[in-house]
Amino acid sequence: xxxxxxxxxxxxxxxxxxxxxxxxxxxxxxxxxxxxxxxxxxxxxxxxxxxxxxxxxxxxxxxxxxxxxxxxxxxxxxxxxxxxxxxxxxxxxxxxxxxxxxxxxxxxxxxxxxxxxxxxxxxxxxxxxxxxxxxxxxxxxxxxxxxxxxxxxxxxxxxxxxxxxxxxxxxxxxxxxxxxxxxxxxxxxxxxxxxxxxxxxxxxxxxxxxxxxxxxxxxxxxxxxxxxxxxxxxxxxxxxxxxxxxxxxxxxxxxxxxxxxxxxxxxxxxxxxxxxxxxxxxxxxxxxxxxxxxxxxxxxxxxxxxxxxxxxxxxxxxxxxxxxxxxxxxxxxxxxxxxxxxxxxxxxxxxxx
Amino acid sequence: xxxxxxxxxxxxxxxxxxxxxxxxxxxxxxxxxxxxxxxxxxxxxxxxxxxxxxxxxxxxxxxxxxxxxxxxxxxxxxxxxxxxxxxxxxxxxxxxxxxxxxxxxxxxxxxxxxxxxxxxxxxxxxxxxxxxxxxxxxxxxxxxxxxxxxxxxxxxxxxxxxxxxxxxxxxxxxxxxxxxxxxxxxxxxxxxxxxxxxxxxxxxxxxxxxxxxxxxxxxxxxxxxxxxxxxxxxxxxxxxxxxxxxxxxxxxxxxxxxxxxx
Numbered sequence: 001x002x003x004x005x006x007x008x009x010x011x012x013x014x015x016x017x018x019x020x021x022x023x024x025x026x027x028x029x030x031x032x033x034x035x036x037x038x039x040x041x042x043x044x045x046x047x048x049x050x051x052x053x054x055x056x057x058x059x060x061x062x063x064x065x066x067x068x069x070x071x072x073x074x075x076x077x078x079x080x081x082x083x084x085x086x087x088x089x090x091x092x093x094x095x096x097x098x099x100x101x102x103x104x105x106x107x108x109x110x111x112x113x114x115x116x117x118x119x120x121x122x123x124x125x126x127x128x129x130x131x132x133x134x135x136x137x138x139x140x141x142x143x144x145x146x147x148x149x150x151x152x153x154x155x156x157x158x159x160x161x162x163x164x165x166x167x168x169x170x171x172x173x174x175x176x177x178x179x180x181x182x183x184x185x186x187x188x189x190x191x192x193x194x195x196x197x198x199x200x201x202x203x204x205x206x207x208x209x210x211x212x213x214x215x216x217x218x219x220x221x222x223x224x225x226x227x228x229x230x231x232x233x234x235x236x237x238x239x240x241x242x243x244x245x246x247x248x249x250x251x252x253x254x255x256x257x258x259x260x261x262x263x264x265x266x267x268x269x270x271x272x273x274x275x276x277x278x279x280x281x282x283x284x285x286x287x288x289x290x291x292x293x294x295x296x297x298x299x300x301x302x303x304x305x306x307x308x309x310x311x312x313x314x315x316x317x318x319x320x321x322x323x324x325x326x327x328x329x330x331x332x333x334x335x336x337x338x339x340x341x342x343x344x345x346x347x348x349x350x351x352x353x
Numbered sequence: 354x355x356x357x358x359x360x361x362x363x364x365x366x367x368x369x370x371x372x373x374x375x376x377x378x379x380x381x382x383x384x385x386x387x388x389x390x391x392x393x394x395x396x397x398x399x400x401x402x403x404x405x406x407x408x409x410x411x412x413x414x415x416x417x418x419x420x421x422x423x424x425x426x427x428x429x430x431x432x433x434x435x436x437x438x439x440x441x442x443x444x445x446x447x448x449x450x451x452x453x454x455x456x457x458x459x460x461x462x463x464x465x466x467x468x469x470x471x472x473x474x475x476x477x478x479x480x481x482x483x484x485x486x487x488x489x490x491x492x493x494x495x496x497x498x499x500x501x502x503x504x505x506x507x508x509x510x511x512x513x514x515x516x517x518x519x520x521x522x523x524x525x526x527x528x529x530x531x532x533x534x535x536x537x538x539x540x541x542x543x544x545x546x547x548x549x550x551x552x553x554x555x556x557x558x559x560x561x562x563x564x565x566x567x568x569x570x571x572x573x574x575x576x577x578x579x580x581x582x583x584x585x586x587x588x589x590x591x592x593x594x595x596x597x598x599x600x601x602x603x604x605x606x607x608x609x610x611x612x613x614x615x
Contacts, residue, residue: 052517072520083511085518089536098532099522143518150522 001064003028003186004049004154009058011044011210018044020210022058029184031177033197036207037233042190045207046156049188051075062153078147078185082159084139086131092118092142093127099150117145120179137168144176148183155180155187161196169193173200194234198222206230228275228351237277240295240318241353244272252276252350255316259293262345273353282347283322285311285339293348295320295341299333313339376591383584395585404571405586412560412568415484416553419491420546423499426492428542431503432534435512449500452493457558460490465562483563490559495552499545506541507534543604547597555590 002025011019019041026032034042047053049060051072060067067075086095096117100110118124121141131139140160147155157176161169177200180187191197197204198218206213206221206229214226225231232239242259245251247268250261254276268274287294297315309332313320320341326332333339386394399405434445452460464486468476476482512534519529535542560567572590576583 050517050521052520072517073523073525075521076523077521079518079521081514081518083514085511085514087515087518087533087537088510089533098519098524102523102528146518146522156521 001061002026003030003063004188005059005061006045006049007059007061009045009048009060010056011041011048011053012056017056018210019048019055022210022212024205024212024215026186026188028186031180031187031189031200031202033189033191033201033204034207035191035194035197035204035234037192040207041210042192042205042207043158046158046188046190049154050077050079050156076150076153078150078152078155080140080143080147080155080157080160082162084131084136084143084163086139086143086146088131091128091130092123092134095131095142096146096149098146103150113149117149120148120182121145121175136164137172140164140172141175144179148179148185153186155185157187157189159190159192161191161193169196176200198234204234206233208233222279225349225351231277231349231351236280236321237349238280238283238318238320238322239351240276240278240315240320242274242276244268244270244274246270247272250345254295257295259295259348260345261348261350265350268350275351275353277349277351278320278343278347280322283320283341283343285313285322285324285333285341287340287342293343293345297339297341299335299337299339302332302335304332309333311339313341315341376588379584379587383581383588386581395581396589399575399582399585399589408566408568408571411566412554412556415488415491415567416550418488419495419553420549422488423492423495423549424542424546427496427499427503427545428535428538429530431500431507432512432530435504435507436516446500446504449496453497457490457494457556458562460493461559461562464490477563483565487559487563487565487567490563491549491553491556494556494559495545495549498548498552502541502545502548503538506538506544509541510537540605544601547601551594551597554593 004024004026006022006024009019009022010017018039022041022045024032034045036042044053048055051067051070051074055068058068062075062077087098090098093114096114097110100113105113114127115124118127121144123138123141123145126134126138131142134142140163143160144157160176161172164172173196176189189197189200198221201218203215203217204221205215208229214221214230216224216226221230221234225234231237240254242252242254244265245253245258247265247270250263250265252259252261252265252274259276295315297313297320299311300314300319301312303310304326307326308323309326310321310323311333313322322341324332383395384391384393386392386398430445434442438445465477466472468474468482468486470478476486515533515537516529519533524533554568555572556567557569557573561570561573568590572583572586575586
């Protein structure tokens with residue numbers, strides 16, 4: 001049995017179902033991200049795990065125990081909030097010690113744990129400061145230490161980096177992942193930032209309109225999106241209109257060009273309209289090894305971004321965006337000239353039209 | 354620019370004059386009990402009067418009781434409204450403002466009618482019952498000030514997230530209230546408490562009509578029969594209010610976790 005088990009979880013707000021038939025099994029020590037746009041139900045699901053929202057139906061089991069009827073303070077869950085939520089009247093030490101004091105732990109144990117946790121987040125020299133004397137990044141690290149101090153069964157993080165600037169975000173997400181790996185704590189991380197989810201998670205749950213659209217490893221989510229939504233939400237995607245020409249031989253027509261995908265399309269039939277999706281990094285202007293498929297188009301737009309040049313090519317009315325490295329010896333493409341877009345057939349994603 | 358500043362100073366000067374002149378006059382008059390020279394005789398008489406000591410200590414005791422009951426009533430209510438009943442906020446605010454539009458005389462007649470000796474709850478039948486009634490009356494009179502002060506304090510912190518953070522760390526409601534919420538709105542609660550103290554010390558209508566030995570009726574009694582002592586009493590009453598205001602400023606300044614070190 002999984003360490004955290006969520007079955008058929010649903011939540012209604014004023015007649016509106018915001019979480020629909022949500023199922024998830026999380027193994028002990030796993031790092032799971034809930035990724036999705038605003039209002040997709042990811043935070044509501046997290047809050048139901050924490051006990052701040054009561055599910056309309058469904059089951060949440062942690063370490064074999066059904067927790068749906070337990071109050072938040074009985075669930076032994078560590079929570080980190082977007083707004084830090086440090087207690088302003090307490091010093092860093094007192095904040096980290098709060099949960100342990102509430103649990104009535106002996107003073108020696110509390111002191112040792114506080115020291116250990118502050119060492120973990122590398123803020124052991126700031127124990128006597130008040131939250132208002134810390135930067136946003138420092139406050140969030142203290143919030144993390146406070147949540148970890150009670151040795152929770154599950155650590156929940158609700159968009160913890162959203163309020164921080166870009167540079168701190170990157171360094172802190174690496175720190176969070178390193179601490180999570182070190183402690184081996186089961187973690188659920190809510191974010192709308194795909195880069196965060198892709199870089200930190202063991203598995204990602206992509207959510208849309210209250211549903212888990214796809215659950216999988218970052219590599220699978222990115223390279224084998226199950227739905228059109230996942231494909232378009234995670235990463236940049238070039239979508240081209242196409243028609244199935246021969247499903248048994250994997251032939252599709254994009255404009256006037258016929259492309260051999262090299263795989264069967266068993267769920268399609270000839271004449272079905274489909275969308276062909278290509279990641280920008282799967283496309284190049286120059287023919288490369290394995291990139292045997294080729295489409296002709298016209299260069300519409302060229303943006304010079306320093307080390308990279310972004311080129312937009314019009315292929316039969318659809319636009320393909322691709323990045324090429326800026327090599328001083330090769331001049332960039334010129335707007336209006338004809339260009340060949342090369343890609344490997346196995347990199348093509350087939351989506352519903 | 355210079356002209357503007359001149360008019361500002363002039364307005365300020367007249368403002369100060371408007372408020373200060375009667376006080377200066379009262380103070381000066383209170384010092385003239387002895388013929389031909391200034392003295393503190395009026396104060397000596399007032400402070401030495403056993404009735405002053407009795408009524409003043411009675412009012413102080415009532416003020417303390419009012420503050421305790423007021424805090425116990427208002428803090429959880431304002432907290433709950435902020436946390437769970439945000440839609441109820443206008444209704445609660447309206448209720449808390451009612452004592453400002455309903456005169457105390459109406460309130461006290463209502464009390465006497467409702468809680469007289471032949472009613473279902475004959476509070477006016479005993480001294481302790483009447484004291485209790487008076488104290489609740491004071492809680493009602495102080496409600497607009499206490500509620501507003503506490504509500505402002507609660508709005509300044511993220512009540513919901515702090516509560517959830519404390520809950521996730523295993524804290525129950527009592528711990529959350531006493532160790533997280535109350536310390537963070539302490540300045541607001543103290544502001545409300547000092548305002549309540551100032552109101553209760555000088556209140557006349559409720560105490561007089563419920564026939565309780567409070568400071569307000571004593572003030573009126575002395576004022577009706579003596580010349581210099583009422584002026585001394587007025588100065589003392591003003592001083593108490595000012596001390597309360599000063600204390601509000603002081604506790605605000607000393608809340609170390611809210612402000613950076615100066």
